[in-house]
Amino acid sequence: MQEYYRDTWAEIDLDAIEHNVKQIKALHPTKEIFAVVKANGYGHGDVEVSKVAIEAGVSCLAVSGLEEALCLRKSDIDVPILVLGMTRLCDVSLAAKYDISLTAHDEMWIKELVSLPLEKSVKVHLKIDSGMHRLGLMNEEQIQTNFALLKSAPMVNLEGIFTHMATADCDKDYLSHQIKTFKRLIAKLDLSEVKYIHLENTATLLQKEFDFDHGIRLGLGLYGINPDAKFIPIDFELKPALKLLSNLVQVKQIKKGDKVGYGATYTAQEDEWIGVVPIGYADGWTRSHQGRHVIVEGHECEIIGRVCMDQMMIRLPKSFPMGTKVTLIGDKMPVERVAEEIGTISYEILCLISDRVPRVYKRGGKTTNIKKMRFE
Known part of the structure; x- marks a missing residue:
């Protein structure tokens, strides 16, 4: 099984794909x-x-x-x-x-x-x-x-x-x-x-x-997504297959008045803990995500400053260890919400995830394959 060398990856649940096909087949068996x-x-x-x-x-x-x-x-x-x-x-x-x-x-x-x-x-x-x-x-x-x-x-x-x-x-x-x-x-x-x-x-x-x-x-x-759940209510479950995940690679405390990121577009209103996340617009996570949130150990953490090519910064409620998981798409942060908050559609968010991001495939909760698309 291949390794990957950066703490950002997309996790694909192949059991969810199977589930979604079977749900649709049950709805339209012929x-x-x-x-x-x-x-x-x-x-x-x-x-x-x-x-x-x-x-x-x-x-x-x-x-x-x-x-x-x-x-x-x-x-x-x-x-x-x-x-x-x-x-x-x-x-x-x-x-x-x-x-x-x-x-x-x-x-x-x-x-x-x-x-x-x-x-x-x-x-x-x-x-x-x-x-x-x-x-x-x-x-x-x-x-x-x-x-x-x-x-x-x-x-x-x-x-x-x-x-x-x-x-x-x-x-x-x-x-x-x-x-x-x-x-x-x-x-x-x-x-x-x-x-x-x-x-x-x-x-x-x-x-x-x-x-x-x-x-x-x-x-x-x-892929487990209703194009518009408000417009098209359904009486069965579709399971989202993809999570976009990363890890904190640095955590630091900045002072009130400190600026963050390119263009110095964010100013700390008080002493704050911030984390650096190794994902950026070259991975498909565009600058339009500035001001949105990601999930860190159940906390919604704001993306502060401009998203860089390879990294971004988030405001943390407290200090976390380096290596703490960050959820960009997944539990408590569905892709539909991500898309709505930047004025686009789920299709675009998913398709923008670039070939720099390894895909980690799972069945039965276990990793079955890791695909580094840029090198295959």
């Missing part, structure tokens, strides 16, 4: 589940999360780009993998070689795809723009024409059709509008030979009134 493991599994580790999710019953994976898909294939993962983003036409043959499904998102792209001199057929999912207005075809006639073109192409296997919801975590009216739009746009298509029809993301699938009788893409919920 549906194909795509585990969304793009962006390095939302910062959790794509290979490790994928393997556990597959063991728990996930049948497919979804990633952002071809490079992410190839990484999974080269890690001996052989379930279907869908690339959700655009893939360059010059790379289609590579995707076909490794049996990676691509998103057909644009009329010109599709026209060129079907004329490529491929040696092996490529699998594609046709992307419908039902109102997100990102990737996808949005005109009914255009969709029918390109659907027929893909179906008739000898070296193309049209295995899926899908769309994506823009407001599933905040606006049910627009969500309902998108679902109706998607159903209308595909109503005249012969889908009898299309294996996967999917529109539900985590926020959509948690809302039972919008249940759609096909595949689902399990993203944030896979």
Whole structure:
């Protein structure tokens, strides 16, 4: 097992990943589940999360780009993998070689795809723009024409059709509008030979009134997080899989009036104990966290002064020994709170955790692997 040499790490509970998959499968037992493991599994580790999710019953994976898909294939993962983003036409043959499904998102792209001199057929999912207005075809006639073109192409296997919801975590009216739009746009298509029809993301699938009788893409919920618990109450437990932890590397007492950090933006109002924590914006813990809190032995401790590239300072209620654990994300400091306090979303907080931070994987409370991503 590898060692790491800095007192900052992310702890990943793989049992929580398994639990979350089983909870969703119990909610939707007949549906194909795509585990969304793009962006390095939302910062959790794509290979490790994928393997556990597959063991728990996930049948497919979804990633952002071809490079992410190839990484999974080269890690001996052989379930279907869908690339959700655009893939360059010059790379289609590579995707076909490794049996990676691509998103057909644009009329010109599709026209060129079907004329490529491929040696092996490529699998594609046709992307419908039902109102997100990102990737996808949005005109009914255009969709029918390109659907027929893909179906008739000898070296193309049209295995899926899908769309994506823009407001599933905040606006049910627009969500309902998108679902109706998607159903209308595909109503005249012969889908009898299309294996996967999917529109539900985590926020959509948690809302039972919008249940759609096909595949689902399990993203944030896979990692144990409800996109918005206030908007989407659920009657079962999702278990957060990630904790972001560090240790105090120095504790000192400063005097009233002393300044702390770059720009001297913090002034001690009295004699104070402060601690230095070895995490900074190069690790994904941005300067916007100044003024927020972390947890030290049950105490909420304010981040004082500007967050540095590699370190930050916190105000302590008393002296603590060097090496005392600091919780940035975890017990009593859920990622949802972290995100809300700096005006962003949980996805961003998790994805920003950089490859300098080792991932420590646990099952049954025991460490099973330590991955230093920068060196692998």
